[in-house]
Amino acid sequence: MSKPRLIVSRQIPPDVVARIHEEYDCPYTGADMDADTLIRAVTDHRADALMITSHLPFRRDVIDRLPGHIRIVATCSVGTDHIEIPAAKARGLPMTNTPDVLTECTADLAFMLMLNAFRRGYEYDRVMREGWRVHYGLGEMMGRRASGKTLGLVGYGRIGQAMARRARGFGMKILYTARNRAAPEVEEGATYFSDLRAMLPHCDALSLHAPGGAATAKVMNAETFGLLPKGAVFVNAARGSLVDEAALIAALQSGHLYGAGLDVFNNEPEYDTRFAALPNTFLAPHMGSATVETRNAMGFRALDNIAAVLEGKAPIDPIWS
Secondary structure, three states: OOOOEEEEOOOOOHHHHHHHHHHOEOOOOOOOOOHHHHHHHHHHHOOOEEEEOOOOOEOHHHHOOOOOOOOEEEEOOOOOOOEOHHHHHHHOOOEEOOOOOOHHHHHHHHHHHHHHHHOOHHHHHHHHHOOOOOOOOOOOOOOOOOOOOEEEEEOOOHHHHHHHHHHHOOOOEEEEEOOOOOOHHHHOOOEEEOOHHHHHHHOOEEEEOOOOOHHHOOOEOHHHHHHOOOOEEEEEOOOHHHEOHHHHHHHHHHOOEEEEEEOOOOOOOOOOOOHHHOOOEEEOOOOOOOOHHHHHHHHHHHHHHHHHHHOOOOOOOEOOO
Protein backbone atom coordinates (compact mmCIF):
# COMPACT_ATOMS: atom_id res chain seq x y z
CA MET A 1 0.00 0.00 0.00
CA SER A 2 1.44 3.36 -0.97
CA LYS A 3 2.02 6.04 1.60
CA PRO A 4 0.04 9.30 1.51
CA ARG A 5 1.94 12.14 -0.11
CA LEU A 6 3.02 15.17 1.91
CA ILE A 7 4.84 18.44 1.26
CA VAL A 8 6.51 20.38 4.09
CA SER A 9 7.17 24.06 3.39
CA ARG A 10 9.94 24.72 5.91
CA GLN A 11 12.73 23.19 7.98
CA ILE A 12 11.39 21.17 10.93
CA PRO A 13 12.98 19.18 13.81
CA PRO A 14 14.78 15.91 13.00
CA ASP A 15 12.44 13.76 15.10
CA VAL A 16 9.46 15.09 13.16
CA VAL A 17 11.26 14.45 9.87
CA ALA A 18 11.91 10.86 10.97
CA ARG A 19 8.22 10.27 11.61
CA ILE A 20 7.33 11.84 8.27
CA HIS A 21 9.63 9.47 6.40
CA GLU A 22 8.08 6.51 8.23
CA GLU A 23 4.49 7.48 7.49
CA TYR A 24 4.52 9.59 4.31
CA ASP A 25 5.92 9.88 0.83
CA CYS A 26 7.60 13.26 1.28
CA PRO A 27 10.49 14.76 -0.70
CA TYR A 28 11.62 16.78 2.31
CA THR A 29 14.69 18.99 1.80
CA GLY A 30 14.40 21.42 4.72
CA ALA A 31 14.31 24.41 2.37
CA ASP A 32 11.98 27.34 3.00
CA MET A 33 9.40 27.58 0.25
CA ASP A 34 7.78 30.73 -1.06
CA ALA A 35 4.25 30.55 -2.46
CA ASP A 36 5.26 29.74 -6.03
CA THR A 37 7.68 27.01 -4.95
CA LEU A 38 5.05 25.52 -2.67
CA ILE A 39 2.37 25.40 -5.39
CA ARG A 40 4.84 23.80 -7.78
CA ALA A 41 5.90 21.23 -5.17
CA VAL A 42 2.39 20.10 -4.20
CA THR A 43 1.39 19.94 -7.86
CA ASP A 44 4.42 17.98 -9.04
CA HIS A 45 4.22 15.56 -6.09
CA ARG A 46 0.43 15.25 -6.28
CA ALA A 47 0.44 15.80 -2.54
CA ASP A 48 -2.52 14.81 -0.38
CA ALA A 49 -1.47 17.10 2.45
CA LEU A 50 0.60 20.15 3.16
CA MET A 51 2.39 21.24 6.34
CA ILE A 52 3.24 24.94 6.62
CA THR A 53 4.46 27.29 9.34
CA SER A 54 3.77 30.92 10.15
CA HIS A 55 6.64 32.05 7.90
CA LEU A 56 4.40 31.74 4.83
CA PRO A 57 1.49 34.17 4.33
CA PHE A 58 -1.28 31.77 3.39
CA ARG A 59 -3.75 34.10 1.71
CA ARG A 60 -6.48 33.67 -0.87
CA ASP A 61 -4.07 33.93 -3.80
CA VAL A 62 -2.23 30.86 -2.49
CA ILE A 63 -5.28 28.92 -1.32
CA ASP A 64 -7.07 29.34 -4.64
CA ARG A 65 -4.03 28.03 -6.54
CA LEU A 66 -3.73 24.79 -4.59
CA PRO A 67 -4.54 21.73 -6.71
CA GLY A 68 -7.70 19.78 -5.89
CA HIS A 69 -5.83 16.74 -4.56
CA ILE A 70 -4.76 18.66 -1.42
CA ARG A 71 -7.08 17.40 1.31
CA ILE A 72 -5.67 19.23 4.34
CA VAL A 73 -3.26 22.02 5.23
CA ALA A 74 -1.78 21.86 8.73
CA THR A 75 0.07 24.87 10.12
CA CYS A 76 2.76 24.02 12.64
CA SER A 77 1.86 26.98 14.87
CA VAL A 78 -0.78 28.01 17.34
CA GLY A 79 -1.25 31.42 15.69
CA THR A 80 -3.37 31.67 12.58
CA ASP A 81 -3.00 35.33 11.61
CA HIS A 82 -0.87 34.28 8.60
CA ILE A 83 -3.89 32.42 7.19
CA GLU A 84 -6.86 33.93 5.36
CA ILE A 85 -9.39 31.70 7.09
CA PRO A 86 -12.47 32.84 5.10
CA ALA A 87 -10.72 31.82 1.88
CA ALA A 88 -9.99 28.35 3.24
CA LYS A 89 -13.55 28.02 4.49
CA ALA A 90 -14.97 29.18 1.16
CA ARG A 91 -13.00 26.48 -0.60
CA GLY A 92 -13.92 23.87 2.01
CA LEU A 93 -10.25 23.19 2.70
CA PRO A 94 -9.65 21.71 6.15
CA MET A 95 -6.95 23.63 8.01
CA THR A 96 -5.55 22.91 11.47
CA ASN A 97 -3.13 24.41 13.97
CA THR A 98 -1.23 23.16 17.02
CA PRO A 99 -2.78 24.60 20.21
CA ASP A 100 -1.88 23.62 23.79
CA VAL A 101 1.56 22.13 23.11
CA LEU A 102 3.55 25.38 23.16
CA THR A 103 1.87 27.03 26.15
CA GLU A 104 4.42 26.26 28.85
CA CYS A 105 7.57 26.99 26.85
CA THR A 106 6.21 30.27 25.51
CA ALA A 107 5.29 31.34 29.04
CA ASP A 108 8.78 30.33 30.20
CA LEU A 109 10.32 32.60 27.60
CA ALA A 110 7.98 35.50 28.37
CA PHE A 111 8.89 35.24 32.04
CA MET A 112 12.58 35.11 31.13
CA LEU A 113 12.14 38.29 29.08
CA MET A 114 10.47 40.02 32.02
CA LEU A 115 13.16 39.02 34.52
CA ASN A 116 15.92 40.16 32.20
CA ALA A 117 14.19 43.50 31.68
CA PHE A 118 13.84 44.03 35.43
CA ARG A 119 17.39 42.90 36.21
CA ARG A 120 19.26 44.48 33.27
CA GLY A 121 20.16 41.10 31.81
CA TYR A 122 21.49 42.42 28.52
CA GLU A 123 23.78 44.93 30.22
CA TYR A 124 25.19 42.39 32.64
CA ASP A 125 25.85 39.91 29.84
CA ARG A 126 27.55 42.61 27.77
CA VAL A 127 29.83 43.60 30.68
CA MET A 128 31.00 40.02 31.04
CA ARG A 129 31.56 39.47 27.32
CA GLU A 130 33.59 42.65 27.17
CA GLY A 131 35.90 41.35 29.92
CA TRP A 132 34.44 42.98 33.11
CA ARG A 133 37.69 44.08 34.93
CA VAL A 134 35.89 46.98 36.65
CA HIS A 135 34.57 47.01 40.23
CA TYR A 136 31.03 48.32 40.55
CA GLY A 137 29.98 50.27 43.61
CA LEU A 138 26.85 49.45 45.54
CA GLY A 139 25.01 52.27 43.80
CA GLU A 140 25.93 51.20 40.26
CA MET A 141 24.30 48.85 37.73
CA MET A 142 21.27 48.30 39.92
CA GLY A 143 18.26 46.58 38.45
CA ARG A 144 14.79 46.36 39.92
CA ARG A 145 13.16 43.55 41.86
CA ALA A 146 10.44 41.63 40.06
CA SER A 147 9.09 39.79 43.08
CA GLY A 148 6.11 41.46 44.74
CA LYS A 149 5.36 43.70 41.76
CA THR A 150 2.03 44.00 39.92
CA LEU A 151 1.87 42.28 36.53
CA GLY A 152 -0.76 43.19 33.95
CA LEU A 153 -1.65 40.68 31.25
CA VAL A 154 -3.24 41.62 27.95
CA GLY A 155 -5.03 38.40 27.04
CA TYR A 156 -5.80 35.59 29.46
CA GLY A 157 -5.83 32.49 27.33
CA ARG A 158 -3.61 29.47 27.81
CA ILE A 159 -0.31 31.36 27.68
CA GLY A 160 -1.56 34.31 29.71
CA GLN A 161 -2.74 31.95 32.42
CA ALA A 162 0.60 30.10 32.36
CA MET A 163 2.41 33.44 32.74
CA ALA A 164 0.19 34.24 35.73
CA ARG A 165 1.09 30.91 37.38
CA ARG A 166 4.78 31.72 37.11
CA ALA A 167 4.28 35.24 38.42
CA ARG A 168 2.40 33.98 41.48
CA GLY A 169 5.53 32.04 42.41
CA PHE A 170 7.28 35.41 42.63
CA GLY A 171 4.57 36.87 44.81
CA MET A 172 3.32 39.13 42.04
CA LYS A 173 -0.19 40.56 41.99
CA ILE A 174 -1.98 39.63 38.76
CA LEU A 175 -4.24 41.92 36.73
CA TYR A 176 -5.64 41.01 33.32
CA THR A 177 -7.80 42.29 30.52
CA ALA A 178 -9.54 40.13 27.95
CA ARG A 179 -12.72 40.12 25.89
CA ASN A 180 -14.45 38.05 28.54
CA ARG A 181 -13.87 37.53 32.23
CA ALA A 182 -12.51 34.11 33.16
CA ALA A 183 -14.24 31.77 35.58
CA PRO A 184 -13.17 32.16 39.24
CA GLU A 185 -11.27 28.86 39.22
CA VAL A 186 -9.28 30.11 36.20
CA GLU A 187 -8.71 33.60 37.59
CA GLU A 188 -7.15 32.20 40.77
CA GLY A 189 -7.43 35.61 42.42
CA ALA A 190 -6.39 37.70 39.42
CA THR A 191 -8.21 41.02 39.01
CA TYR A 192 -10.18 41.52 35.80
CA PHE A 193 -10.37 44.81 33.91
CA SER A 194 -12.83 45.09 31.04
CA ASP A 195 -10.90 48.12 29.76
CA LEU A 196 -7.18 48.01 28.96
CA ARG A 197 -6.72 51.71 29.66
CA ALA A 198 -8.15 51.36 33.13
CA MET A 199 -5.69 48.58 33.94
CA LEU A 200 -2.48 50.13 32.64
CA PRO A 201 -1.86 52.74 35.40
CA HIS A 202 -1.71 49.91 37.97
CA CYS A 203 0.95 47.80 36.21
CA ASP A 204 4.60 47.60 37.25
CA ALA A 205 5.01 45.21 34.34
CA LEU A 206 2.84 44.52 31.30
CA SER A 207 2.98 41.34 29.23
CA LEU A 208 1.10 40.79 25.97
CA HIS A 209 -0.64 37.47 25.30
CA ALA A 210 -3.31 38.43 22.76
CA PRO A 211 -3.62 37.15 19.19
CA GLY A 212 -2.68 39.22 16.19
CA GLY A 213 -5.18 40.63 13.72
CA ALA A 214 -7.08 43.83 12.97
CA ALA A 215 -8.81 43.91 16.37
CA THR A 216 -5.51 44.10 18.27
CA ALA A 217 -3.30 46.01 15.81
CA LYS A 218 -1.11 48.53 17.67
CA VAL A 219 -3.10 48.17 20.86
CA MET A 220 0.08 49.42 22.53
CA ASN A 221 0.77 52.87 21.14
CA ALA A 222 1.88 56.29 22.36
CA GLU A 223 -1.35 56.75 24.33
CA THR A 224 -1.38 53.35 26.01
CA PHE A 225 2.35 53.33 26.78
CA GLY A 226 1.82 56.72 28.34
CA LEU A 227 -0.79 55.27 30.71
CA LEU A 228 1.75 52.87 32.23
CA PRO A 229 3.51 54.18 35.35
CA LYS A 230 6.94 55.66 34.80
CA GLY A 231 9.49 52.89 35.32
CA ALA A 232 7.24 50.03 34.13
CA VAL A 233 8.60 47.01 32.28
CA PHE A 234 7.07 45.87 28.98
CA VAL A 235 7.09 42.31 27.60
CA ASN A 236 5.92 40.99 24.24
CA ALA A 237 6.14 37.33 23.29
CA ALA A 238 2.82 37.36 21.42
CA ARG A 239 2.75 39.24 18.10
CA GLY A 240 4.70 42.24 16.86
CA SER A 241 1.55 43.65 15.27
CA LEU A 242 0.19 44.47 18.74
CA VAL A 243 2.75 47.26 19.13
CA ASP A 244 3.46 50.64 17.58
CA GLU A 245 7.22 50.18 17.61
CA ALA A 246 8.04 53.86 17.15
CA ALA A 247 6.04 54.61 20.29
CA LEU A 248 7.76 51.79 22.18
CA ILE A 249 11.23 52.99 21.18
CA ALA A 250 10.33 56.53 22.27
CA ALA A 251 9.08 55.28 25.66
CA LEU A 252 12.30 53.32 26.20
CA GLN A 253 14.56 56.16 25.08
CA SER A 254 12.81 58.70 27.31
CA GLY A 255 13.00 56.46 30.38
CA HIS A 256 9.23 56.31 30.74
CA LEU A 257 9.65 52.56 30.44
CA TYR A 258 12.39 51.06 32.59
CA GLY A 259 13.00 48.25 30.16
CA ALA A 260 11.50 45.78 27.73
CA GLY A 261 11.81 42.12 26.86
CA LEU A 262 10.85 41.43 23.24
CA ASP A 263 10.59 38.20 21.26
CA VAL A 264 8.38 39.44 18.41
CA PHE A 265 8.53 42.39 16.03
CA ASN A 266 6.57 44.10 13.26
CA ASN A 267 8.92 42.91 10.53
CA GLU A 268 10.65 39.60 11.01
CA PRO A 269 13.47 38.87 10.51
CA GLU A 270 14.17 42.41 9.26
CA TYR A 271 13.31 43.99 12.61
CA ASP A 272 13.93 47.63 13.57
CA THR A 273 17.58 47.60 14.69
CA ARG A 274 17.06 50.69 16.82
CA PHE A 275 16.02 48.21 19.50
CA ALA A 276 19.52 46.72 19.45
CA ALA A 277 21.01 50.10 20.34
CA LEU A 278 18.93 50.39 23.51
CA PRO A 279 20.70 49.08 26.62
CA ASN A 280 17.37 48.60 28.44
CA THR A 281 16.03 45.99 26.02
CA PHE A 282 16.46 42.22 26.13
CA LEU A 283 15.82 40.75 22.69
CA ALA A 284 15.11 37.32 21.23
CA PRO A 285 14.46 36.32 17.58
CA HIS A 286 10.89 34.94 17.93
CA MET A 287 11.84 31.86 19.92
CA GLY A 288 8.87 31.39 22.26
CA SER A 289 8.31 27.76 21.26
CA ALA A 290 11.96 26.96 20.52
CA THR A 291 12.62 23.94 22.72
CA VAL A 292 13.17 20.40 21.50
CA GLU A 293 10.14 19.21 23.45
CA THR A 294 7.75 21.86 22.14
CA ARG A 295 8.86 21.96 18.51
CA ASN A 296 8.61 18.14 18.35
CA ALA A 297 5.16 18.27 19.94
CA MET A 298 4.04 20.90 17.43
CA GLY A 299 5.21 18.80 14.50
CA PHE A 300 3.64 15.64 15.87
CA ARG A 301 0.35 17.45 16.51
CA ALA A 302 0.32 18.71 12.92
CA LEU A 303 0.95 15.16 11.67
CA ASP A 304 -1.82 13.82 13.91
CA ASN A 305 -4.22 16.27 12.30
CA ILE A 306 -3.08 15.28 8.82
CA ALA A 307 -3.45 11.58 9.60
CA ALA A 308 -6.97 12.08 10.97
CA VAL A 309 -8.22 13.87 7.85
CA LEU A 310 -6.54 11.48 5.42
CA GLU A 311 -8.20 8.60 7.29
CA GLY A 312 -11.59 10.19 6.76
CA LYS A 313 -11.94 11.50 10.32
CA ALA A 314 -12.60 15.02 11.55
CA PRO A 315 -9.51 17.18 12.17
CA ILE A 316 -8.36 17.32 15.78
CA ASP A 317 -7.66 21.06 15.80
CA PRO A 318 -9.76 22.68 13.08
CA ILE A 319 -9.12 26.38 12.44
CA TRP A 320 -12.61 26.80 11.00
CA SER A 321 -15.80 24.78 11.26
